[in-house]
Amino acid sequence: MQRPQQPDIRLHPWTDEEGPALLALLNTPEMTEHLGGPETPEQLADRHRRYLGLGDRGRMFRITLDGETAGSIGYWETTWQGETVWETGWGVLPAFQGRGVAAGAARLIITEARAAGRHGALHAFPATDHGASNAVCRKAGFTLRGEALFEYPKGNWHPCGDWRYALTGG
Template identity: 40%
Template sequence: MRLRDVEPTDLDAYVRMRCDPVMMAELGGPQTPERVAHQLERDVETVQDDSAWIKMILSPDGERVAGTVTLYSHEGMSEIGWMVLPEFQGRGLAGEAVRAVLGLARADGRWGPIHAFPSRTNAASNAICRSAGFTLAGAEETAFAGSIFPTNHWILDPSDLHA
């Protein structure tokens, strides 16, 4: 598994992740290709000004995009999210990528406590939170794209991670 910053050429991977009803079932539903293209432009700018981390997860051979991990700050809170494309799921890639980004966050030191809000029914994402060292803070309702989802609220302070 390798990570790299998002690039303008990632449109195909963005569309496969965000326009897919299954991938987006617990993330507010599929988005339009136009909205996704605009999001990619904004994400590339965000990476250029280093205000958030938008990392692409590469396949083990480094040839293809397998997914994404994002870490960004909004309203004073740092939030992490992740997705892995269907053909790469179930191989530990998401867990490995999330732990790698948390390690980078620990070294960087700017993020403070990091929050994650996986859907309560997303067994794999809740397992990732647990095994990465997050603490379950409680259950909440989270708004995604105009819909309300039952989510778990997990928190981890990267400075608590071992080097």
Template identity: 45%
Template sequence: MTSVRLRRWSEPDAPLLAGANTADMTAHIAGPETDEQVARRHRNYLRFWEEDTAHMFAVLDGDEPVGGIGWWHIDRDGVAAAETGWFVLPHAQGRGVARAAVLLTIEDAAASLAAGTDLYAFPSVTNRPSNALCAGTGFELRGEEDFPFRGEVLHVNVWATTLGER
């Protein structure tokens, strides 16, 4: 059995974003990005740590990088909160990697943010695996809404967990 761990996003992790930029992997989030958009996303992930606006991680299964996850600051109806999002490459799916990574990310957010801060996830209502992952990692379903993302409007479930109350 391998162990899942998170590593701070770094320069060598760019191929993970490219690997996740397929029609299948982006079907629930407005489709693939251009190569320049992927490169910009990678640069942003590196920069976020320096600006302390987000914690972005590579997900490792043993020593193999198999995905990405993170949390970032958001404003939710005038209240400071955080949002999380993730991906696991297809060859590593179905092994509990995403579940372990989400739990580790919740721990990191709880250690970094004030107790009582809500951590949100916004998977598309049609993304059954991500919705099941939210339900299985302690998030509470708080409703549905339309969510602007990459120039489109996605219909998402609103999942949240309150940090420090787990």
């Protein structure tokens, strides 16, 4: 009996060439429902510049599944409850959803954040009513620490899950 082939999920560093087109694909009402809605072209251009300029404060990636662009994921510094930690977030295009892409990419981003050092934890803050993203956290091995109020975008507070993955012993 043959085992099913594991999907080939990979992360590719964010680039000036591919980034803007991917951001546009991810900027639909469906994809931004839990993020405050689609952004303007100016906001997308600013986001792209921020992604390219993260330096040692994080990294953004394009996700591929079997060589096809499937979405984005990254990690960046944030202050949470008085501690500087890595935060992560992702978006997987509709055609690739439900195939384990986000959870696989989240496991890969854990490895990237751990290799970057600097912080002992990686957090994700999906909206409490976003079942798919909360499931991604669970499948990737994050621990739910409870519910919290989180601000995103600026000025928009909403309930979220406080998911944490310990990158070091604590």
